Amino acid sequence: MSLLATSRPKFKKCSRNIFFDSGRKAGNVRRNIDQPVERREYALDDIEQVANRLLVEAVQRRASDLHLVPRRHDAAIRLRLDGMLIDVGTLPKETAERVIVHFKFLAGMDIGERRRPQSGAMEVNESGETVYLRLSTLPTLYDESLVIRLLPQRFSLPLRELSLFSHSTARLFSFMQQPQGLVLLTGPTGSGKTTTLYTLLDVCQAERQRNIITLEDPIEKRNDRFLQVQINEKAGITYAASLKAALRHDPDVLMVGEIRDHDTAAIAVRSALTGHLVVSTMHAADAVGAVYRLHEFGVPPGDLAETLLAVSAQRLVELCCPLCGDDCHPACSRLQRRRRAAVHELLYGPALLDAIRSLSGGDGRRLRRHMTLVCLIRKGIALGYLPARALELVGGGGR
Numbered sequence: 001m002s003l004l005a006t007s008r009p010k011f012k013k014c015s016r017n018i019f020f021d022s023g024r025k026a027g028n029v030r031r032n033i034d035q036p037v038e039r040r041e042y043a044l045d046d047i048e049q050v051a052n053r054l055l056v057e058a059v060q061r062r063a064s065d066l067h068l069v070p071r072r073h074d075a076a077i078r079l080r081l082d083g084m085l086i087d088v089g090t091l092p093k094e095t096a097e098r099v100i101v102h103f104k105f106l107a108g109m110d111i112g113e114r115r116r117p118q119s120g121a122m123e124v125n126e127s128g129e130t131v132y133l134r135l136s137t138l139p140t141l142y143d144e145s146l147v148i149r150l151l152p153q154r155f156s157l158p159l160r161e162l163s164l165f166s167h168s169t170a171r172l173f174s175f176m177q178q179p180q181g182l183v184l185l186t187g188p189t190g191s192g193k194t195t196t197l198y199t200l201l202d203v204c205q206a207e208r209q210r211n212i213i214t215l216e217d218p219i220e221k222r223n224d225r226f227l228q229v230q231i232n233e234k235a236g237i238t239y240a241a242s243l244k245a246a247l248r249h250d251p252d253v254l255m256v257g258e259i260r261d262h263d264t265a266a267i268a269v270r271s272a273l274t275g276h277l278v279v280s281t282m283h284a285a286d287a288v289g290a291v292y293r294l295h296e297f298g299v300p301p302g303d304l305a306e307t308l309l310a311v312s313a314q315r316l317v318e319l320c321c322p323l324c325g326d327d328c329h330p331a332c333s334r335l336q337r338r339r340r341a342a343v344h345e346l347l348y349g350p351a352l353l354d355a356i357r358s359l360s361g362g363d364g365r366r367l368r369r370h371m372t373l374v375c376l377i378r379k380g381i382a383l384g385y386l387p388a389r390a391l392e393l394v395g396g397g398g399r
Contacts, residue, residue, distance in 0.1 A: 047098045050091070054099070055133075057088070058150055059126045064190060066150065068096055070143035082318055082339050083190065093143070100137070100146045107135045114144055121218065129154065134218065151220050157199050164317070164341040164380055171346055172196075172312060176204045176253075176279070181309035182272040184259075184294075186284040192316045192342050193281045194220050197255060200279070201226065210252035215242045217257055231257065239264040247271060256280035265297035272307035286373065287311040287347035291355045301359045308356070310348035315373055316340045317380065317390045326387035343380065345373045 058066045058079055067078035067085070075096030077089045091099065104111045107120030120135045134149040163169045175183045185193045198221055205212050205225050217231035217239075227249070229242050239256060240263040246254055259265050259282045272278045284290035290311045294304060318340055321328035328339075347355065351368040358367065373394045380386035 047095070047102050050095065051099050051102050055124055055131075055148075056126060058148070059124075059129075059131055059152075063150060066148040068100060068146040070096065070140055070145055072142060075143075083316065097143060100144055103135060103146060103148070104137065107133070109135065109137070115139055132220065132222070153221055157195060159199065159203055162196060162199050162342065164343050164385060165376070168344040168346060171310075171348075172200060172344065173203065175310050175348075176200045176277070177208065178277055178309055180272055180275045180277055180307075182268060182307045183277070183279045183309050184290050184311045185279070185281045185314060186287065186290045186311065187281075187314040188283070190316070191314050193314055196312075196314060196342065196344075197279060197281070198223065201253065201255060204253065208252075211250060212253045212255065213246045213249060213251045214255040215239055215246065215257055216255075226255075240267055243267040243271060247274070247276070251276060253277045253279065258282065259294075259297070262297045265294055265299050269294075269299050269303050269307050273303065284313070287313040287345050287370075288355050288367070289313075291347070291352070292359070295359045301356050304356045304359075305353060308352065310346060310352065313345040313347075313373055314342055315377075315393050316342055317377060317386050317393060320385060320387055326389070341385075343373060343376045345371065345376065 054066060054077065061079060061081060063079040063081050064083075065080040065085075067076070067080070068091070069076040069078060070093070074090045074093050076087055077091060078085050079088050080086075101111050103122075104118070104120065107122045109118045109120040117139065118137045122133050122135070124131050124133060130153040132151040132153055134151065136147045136149075138145045138147075159169060159173065160166070162172070175181075185196060187193050201212055201214075202223070202225065204210060211227070212225070213227045213229065215229045215231060217233075219228050219230050222228065229237070229246065231237055231239055231242060239258075239260070243254070243256065243264070244267065254268075254271055254276055256264065256268055256278065257280070259268055259280050268278050268280055282290050282293060284293050288311075290313070291304065291308070294308075295301065320326060347370055351370040354367045374391070377386060377390050377394060381388055381390060
């Protein structure tokens with residue numbers, strides 16, 4: 001594991017000032033302050049080794065998040081694996097504090113500020129693969145808590161692995177070949193929306209040679225094939241302002257990280273009306289809910305009917321283990337390359353037009369039926385791909 005954010009001599013020099021000149025007694029850090037300098041440097045190296053081992057374990061187990069949770073006498077180490085938070089060990093309280101300071105320093109955060117939440121970012125390289133890390137601290141009753149989101153920089157999945165059902169993949173890709181319009185992806189945090197977007201954009205650029213501009217906050221996966229813009233609202237680089245500027249940059253496809261307010265929704269729809277393909281994400285319970293939310297943002301039903309090509313509601317579902325069945329043993333799960341797959345509820349065509357007409361009262365007719373998430377997950381269970389508990393992701397009921 002090699003840390004790309006700083007050099008070791010620079011870290012050691014600064015860390016000595018932190019650990020030994022910060023106003024706390026040296027006895028709180030070591031038992032004997034008269035130890036030689038070599039022993040002090042070894043202690044710092046030991047903290048670095050602990051931090052590296054935590055990251056190596058998280059990367060190798062393909063965890064999405066690493067948690068350091070302070071408690072009264074120690075700190076818990078937790079990994080989020082396939083959506084589940086699992087306890088994997090503990091650290092002594094003092095060691096955990098120093099490990100958190102180590103990560104904060106490498107991520108460019110204020111190591112002297114422990115009373116306010118902070119966020120930072122860094123990169124590591126493990127086994128030749130670059131992993132982008134997003135760090136977040138939160139003051140708690142006992143000490144600072146640290147959560148690290150791990151974002152492997154592998155650009156995209158193979159198209160055949162994008163969805164559990166191949167017809168959903170084919171339909172999604174057909175939307176990306178349209179010359180103009182608006183395509184929305186909805187789903188909760190961690191449902192794979194970013195991976196889906198990058199996979200579709202990557203294949204689209206490779207096969208159609210399109211100029212793709214992405215507007216993101218933050219940029220989670222770096223790709224040299226796209227023009228990527230980092231949103232920074234404090235500096236005035238908002239989604240709305242960036243969209244206006246990107247339209248003058250001759251784009252074929254615009255990817256907006258998230259439609260979160262009236263201004264962003266209005267400009268995204270206007271961009272689609274002027275002959276661009278716009279893809280974006282939105283937080284909504286399902287595909288029909290995303291249509292209603294756009295209307296709440298002030299987009300007229302007429303503009304929605306003119307621009308909206310499709311809405312996809314996405315969930316990541318756990319696959320049945322071919323050896324263990326529904327309940328996969330942790331040791332077995334580490335050997336599987338693909339443990340989860342996405343299911344997509346696609347709303348398009350006549351069913352989408354019915355949902356848009358219902359915004360203005362419609363004519364009292366019921367909406368046309370389409371394959372909802374519940375129907376798709378039940379299909380996966382019936383075919384033996386998914387465990388029965390997969391229905392818990394969508395509440396087990398249907399519209």
